[in-house]
Amino acid sequence: xxxxxxxxxxxxxxxxxxxxxxxxxxxxxxxxxxxxxxxxxxxxxxxxxxxxxxxxxxxxxxxxxxxxxxxxxxxxxxxxxxxxxxxxxxxxxxxxxxxxxxxxxxxxxxxxxxxxxxxxxxxxxxxxxxxxxxxxxxxxxxxxxxxxxxxxxxxxxxxxxxxxxxxxxxxx
Numbered sequence: 001x002x003x004x005x006x007x008x009x010x011x012x013x014x015x016x017x018x019x020x021x022x023x024x025x026x027x028x029x030x031x032x033x034x035x036x037x038x039x040x041x042x043x044x045x046x047x048x049x050x051x052x053x054x055x056x057x058x059x060x061x062x063x064x065x066x067x068x069x070x071x072x073x074x075x076x077x078x079x080x081x082x083x084x085x086x087x088x089x090x091x092x093x094x095x096x097x098x099x100x101x102x103x104x105x106x107x108x109x110x111x112x113x114x115x116x117x118x119x120x121x122x123x124x125x126x127x128x129x130x131x132x133x134x135x136x137x138x139x140x141x142x143x144x145x146x147x148x149x150x151x152x153x154x155x156x157x158x159x160x161x162x163x164x165x166x167x168x169x170x171x172x
């Protein structure tokens with residue numbers, strides 16, 4: 001999915017605050033964050049959400065942190081549970097209404113709701129901008145879960161595919 005101009009500020013804020021939280025938690029050094037931010041700006045220029053992640057740059061390009069260590073920190077220090085969405089089917093109303101640009105910008109996906117409570121998975125829990133954005137957007141109580149980048153990306157892509165128009169077979 002190509003980044004919309006409206007989502008760029010959200011993506012920038014989400015990544016900036018995630019990076020600051022990673023430094024504050026002593027998971028990375030400031031020099032690593034500076035290098036990742038430079039690379040992030042290069043990737044944002046391409047307009048491709050899937051590549052525009054400071055966490056992915058730090059973990060997979062620069063290899064200065066393990067994504068599993070970040071998830072473990074969120075679970076241990078903040079008490080957030082972890083969820084694997086690979087076999088989870090999103091309710092139809094969320095499938096149709098979720099802003100996929102915002103999902104890519106924040107590496108977050110609302111995956112269920114019950115009695116006004118939303119269940120949200122994110123790879124960016126350490127970014128206060130992400131949590132604030134989704135709590136405001138959803139307008140109800142949120143139960144947060146963490147997940148890794150790959151699972152979040154696969155889930156968003158599954159939602160994108162479910163929205164794609166079904167090709168019409170030619171008449172015989």
